[in-house]
Amino acid sequence: MAQQERARKTKDAILEAAGAVFAERGYDGATVSDVYSRAGLTKGAFYFHFSSKKDLAEEVLSIQVDRQGYPILPRQVKLQELVDAGFVFAHRLMRDSMLQGSVNLSLESGAHQLDRKRPFVAWIDHNQRALTEANDHGELYSHVDTAEVAELMVSSFSGAQILSHILTGRQDLTTRVAALLAHLLPTIAVPAVLARLDIAADRGERVLAEAGVGTTALRPAPPGLTDTL
Amino acid sequence: MAQQERARKTKDAILEAAGAVFAERGYDGATVSDVYSRAGLTKGAFYFHFSSKKDLAEEVLSIQVDRQGYPILPRQVKLQELVDAGFVFAHRLMRDSMLQGSVNLSLESGAHQLDRKRPFVAWIDHNQRALTEANDHGELYSHVDTAEVAELMVSSFSGAQILSHILTGRQDLTTRVAALLAHLLPTIAVPAVLARLDIAADRGERVLAEAGVGTTALRPAPPGLTDTL
Known part of the structure; x- marks a missing residue:
């Protein structure tokens, strides 16, 4: 042992x-x-x-998938859980070098033959499930194409991550995610849901604190974290 | 000569x-x-x-900046010019290998010491000018933070480009740009403007045809094109 x-x-x-x-x-x-x-x-x-x-490299890439979901607590407004997953990921990405390396690999288009699709597809699937649940709870407008929005959220988040990385060394990532959500969610969520969403930039930090996971635990993410949470 | x-x-x-x-x-x-x-x-x-x-590589990177703006014809709705610039860029990016190489370089975070900020900053400046003009024409909601939106458009476009590249070899890039704009513009443009915007996925192709620039001219972009248009 x-x-x-x-x-x-x-x-x-x-x-x-x-x-x-x-x-x-x-x-x-x-x-x-x-x-x-x-x-x-x-x-x-x-x-x-x-x-x-x-x-x-394949194992580093898979870190994004295996450790992506934690620790999102259930919320009454289902869309908040999707928002929380994004903010927690952004918060971790600003601090966790293993995750940074993983994201860099998935964005890099060099000669390597790595399966770059996997982390993106995993996030799209995650968003699709969360949006479907939100839709089942009547949180979304009836015209919303959840598959389209699931992909749009992944692509726009990836872009926010890249611009934040290039312009500020990822220092403003959560602020960019907040701006993205502030512009994206009003075309998706019905007003009564929108008014109850917390999309402040420090949301990820607060979600982690509520779940009892401190920031220090994220430098680096401790082994087996996904198993114990 | x-x-x-x-x-x-x-x-x-x-x-x-x-x-x-x-x-x-x-x-x-x-x-x-x-x-x-x-x-x-x-x-x-x-x-x-x-x-x-x-x-x-520096010169390849600068292609994004030097050749980015052409050939956007003036429109009565100023926001349409911004939309057109995005669609024309997306349309070219699906076909022009020089531009593809340029974009790849700006997204790659390897050991090189290239100035990756420049193309992004150039696009942010471009969007900021276009949004300011649209704002001066009363096309935007008064709460819109044009600087924030200028950056959000660049980051979200970059993300759309990456996901399109990874999942479909850029075949669906203009469709992704259309989806992005359909979700982003309603929080920016007043309804009377929104209703008059053309954000169909084939917009870039039509804009180029209208300007007398065929698709064949884009494989590759002919030398000195920016000078003559």
């Missing part, structure tokens, strides 16, 4: 270092030795957990 | 090839010899026009 625990810590240290290295140098610019050196590990320790740079 | 003309053609052939190579391999994955080989030129011809890969 102690050995399992140690192995998991080693693997997580590699993923953490990989996130930072991919974020800084991109997939093509990163080397396996960059990663294990930064993690303070040996080549042998690296290849015990990962077979190649591509294998490592 | 014939010599100048030939030099311009050579330079344009290099930029065209560079766009395609950067689009396929990213900045780090591309080499100078990839570029001049694809253009069917010699190393010497390349270095007559560009001092380095970075120099070349």
Whole structure:
């Protein structure tokens, strides 16, 4: 058990270092030795957990999917849960280097053969489910095309992330997400729902605090967090 | 003059090839010899026009800025001009490999030291001017923060471009731009203006046809087009 625990810590240290290295140098610019050196590990320790740079990158990419949903508490207004998922993701993205590396990989269109669709499709599916639930609760206008909006939210969030990254090093990401929602939601949500939504920029931080997950826990996200929440 | 003309053609052939190579391999994955080989030129011809890969990439990046605005005809509803600029850019981006390479470079966050801010800032400035003019004509709600919307339009367009690229190889880009505008404009434009806007997905194609610029002229954009329009 102690050995399992140690192995998991080693693997997580590699993923953490990989996130930072991919974020800084991109997939093509990163080397396996960059990663294990930064993690303070040996080549042998690296290849015990990962077979190649591509294998490592696939796992870094999957972090966006596996850890995306936590910890969204149920709300009376279903659309608030969708808003919360976006703000929590934005809040984490401003702080978690592993997640930053993961997002960078999915945006990078170099020579690599990574499956970049997966994190986007996972988020589209997530939004589609949340919008359908909101629709079932009568929260959306009847003309809303939930599939279209699910994709529009993913694309617009991705764009906010990129512009925030390029212009301010992600410092204003949650402010951009708030502006996006303020312009997008009025064409989707009926007024009675709109008036009850909390779309302030610090929403993600408050949601995490309410769930008992502090910001410090996000540098980096602790191993197995998705299992325990 | 014939010599100048030939030099311009050579330079344009290099930029065209560079766009395609950067689009396929990213900045780090591309080499100078990839570029001049694809253009069917010699190393010497390349270095007559560009001092380095970075120099070349800077010029490819600047294509987004230098050629962005054409050919937007004046409209009675000023907001339509902003819409048209977006649709024309989207339409070109689906076809022009030089522009695709340029956009890829600005989205890629590898090890390179390129100035990725410039094309985004240029578009933000462009939108800000267009929104200010629309506002002066009474087309916008009084609560609209034009600076915020100018950036939101750039970020959301960028996101639409990325998702379209990843999911469909950019085949549905103009459809995504239409969906974005259908959800964004109702919170910005007063109803009388909104009702008169043309935001159909084929708007860019029609604007270009009206200006006498065919689609064939965009593979690649002919040299000096910005000067003559």
